[in-house]
Amino acid sequence: MRTPVIITGRNTKGMAVLIILMLMSGLVFSVLWQGSTAVVSHMNIRHIIVIDAGHGGYDPGAITSQGLYEKEINLQMAKRVGELLKPSGIEVILTRDEDIDYVPDGTRGRQTKKQADLNYRISLAKQANADAFVSLHLNATVGGLNSGAETFYHNQSAEGKRLAEIIQEELVKVPGMNRRIAKPGDFYIIKNTPMPAVIVELGYISNSKERAKLQQAWYQDQLAHSVAKGIARYFEMP
Ligand SMILES: [Zn+2]
Numbered sequence: 001m002r003t004p005v006i007i008t009g010r011n012t013k014g015m016a017v018l019i020i021l022m023l024m025s026g027l028v029f030s031v032l033w034q035g036s037t038a039v040v041s042h043m044n045i046r047h048i049i050v051i052d053a054g055h056g057g058y059d060p061g062a063i064t065s066q067g068l069y070e071k072e073i074n075l076q077m078a079k080r081v082g083e084l085l086k087p088s089g090i091e092v093i094l095t096r097d098e099d100i101d102y103v104p105d106g107t108r109g110r111q112t113k114k115q116a117d118l119n120y121r122i123s124l125a126k127q128a129n130a131d132a133f134v135s136l137h138l139n140a141t142v143g144g145l146n147s148g149a150e151t152f153y154h155n156q157s158a159e160g161k162r163l164a165e166i167i168q169e170e171l172v173k174v175p176g177m178n179r180r181i182a183k184p185g186d187f188y189i190i191k192n193t194p195m196p197a198v199i200v201e202l203g204y205i206s207n208s209k210e211r212a213k214l215q216q217a218w219y220q221d222q223l224a225h226s227v228a229k230g231i232a233r234y235f236e237m238p
Contacts, residue, residue, distance in 0.1 A: 057101025167230030
């Protein structure tokens with residue numbers, strides 16, 4: 001497996017160094033190997049989570065007069081949550097990791113396009129046999145007074161409700177967050193996803209204070225930690 005090394009007779013010092021290096025790499029290899037088997041034995045049950053960055057491509061989501069697009073922060077947040085979950089052994093699937101949509105060429109009509117895009121994301125989760133689906137969004141209202149994160153589940157899904165409640169419980173621990181509770185919502189994506197599915201509205205970009213925070217790395221990290229912790233808790237992982 002290692003590439004053969006040709007050692008000339010004269011260079012005995014170099015040879016000694018090479019032998020030491022080879023011994024060390026073998027040691028490192030065996031440590032890694034033991035490490036990975038240890039991890040595998042902890043993960044008898046493999047959990048698969050789909051993290052969906054809401055909107056993308058042709059669909060910007062909410063837009064502010066400052067030129068902020070919801071789809072951009074959703075994507076940054078999905079990547080952050082995914083990165084945080086990976087070491088836990090939970091398998092993370094992002095519905096998108098760039099600014100794209102899933103509307104087939106030639107699709108006409110606002111509603112038809114939106115539904116085609118969402119259907120594709122749902123089919124990704126089905127194909128992956130995902131255990132849960134978390135769609136990340138930002139809220140916006142006229143007036144800009146509302147603030148805070150809120151999580152929605154479909155009222156036909158008891159497990160969706162449990163997932164939403166746990167994530168919301170973690171989100172309200174973010175310093176300065178108001179104390180909303182998880183709510184039922186009749187949204188297409190959580191209604192049509194066969195596995196437990198929630199929509200997390202991470203905050204209001206219509207609120208100037210929250211908008212400023214939502215664009216900052218330290219605040220995105222706090223939110224991402226909460227969502228990741230909620231997902232890990234849902235799967236009953238430490
Ligand atoms: Zn949205």
